[in-house]
Amino acid sequence: MEKKIIIMGADPSGYELKNSVKEHLLAKNYTIKDITESGPIGYCDVGDKVGEIISEHPEYVGFAFCGTGMGVSISANKHKNVYCGVCESVTTARFCKIINNCNMLSMGGLLITPFKANMMVDAYLEATFSQGFTEATPDDLKCGLKSMKAVENRIYKS
Numbered sequence: 001m002e003k004k005i006i007i008m009g010a011d012p013s014g015y016e017l018k019n020s021v022k023e024h025l026l027a028k029n030y031t032i033k034d035i036t037e038s039g040p041i042g043y044c045d046v047g048d049k050v051g052e053i054i055s056e057h058p059e060y061v062g063f064a065f066c067g068t069g070m071g072v073s074i075s076a077n078k079h080k081n082v083y084c085g086v087c088e089s090v091t092t093a094r095f096c097k098i099i100n101n102c103n104m105l106s107m108g109g110l111l112i113t114p115f116k117a118n119m120m121v122d123a124y125l126e127a128t129f130s131q132g133f134t135e136a137t138p139d140d141l142k143c144g145l146k147s148m149k150a151v152e153n154r155i156y157k158s
């Protein structure tokens with residue numbers, strides 16, 4: 001499977017966790033752009049900046065970090081084409097791709113250990129939309145996403 005380009009960013013509360021996940025992914029040869037390479041910025045700006053890049057390149061993956069994962073997610077999800085899931089477990093990290101086709105994942109540095117965060121991003125990156133969820137058919141999942149896109153298109157009038 002081709003390795004996706006990963007955009008990362010963190011506020012002060014998520015910075016250490018971001019660095020540790022970044023190290024983990026670099027060791028796996030992922031191409032990473034860290035918009036907070038030179039230091040943390042506010043959570044709203046993290047979500048906005050990572051979200052803006054993902055909005056223009058929905059084929060990339062965004063990993064955003066704050067204290068809880070909530071603030072960066074809310075901000076990122078204001079952008080068109082951005083589907084950012086707040087994740088607190090390996091299961092939600094996997095399912096946010098399989099069920100919701102999320103192109104962004106956020107998590108909280110106050111809540112998640114580095115070991116678990118690495119497992120979460122691995123599970124996310126290994127998952128494929130609509131594959132491996134026995135509770136719904138691939139067609140059902142595609143239908144759900146189509147409905148979400150219709151809401152988005154109505155709001156963005158495009």
Ligand SMILES: O=C(CO)[C@H](O)[C@H](O)COP(=O)(O)O
Pocket residue numbers: 011012013014042043066067068069070071072108
């Ligand atoms: O979890 C967060 C947002 O969801 C923030 O990391 C937390 O609220 C701290 O923010 P600040 O540094 O602005 O006080």
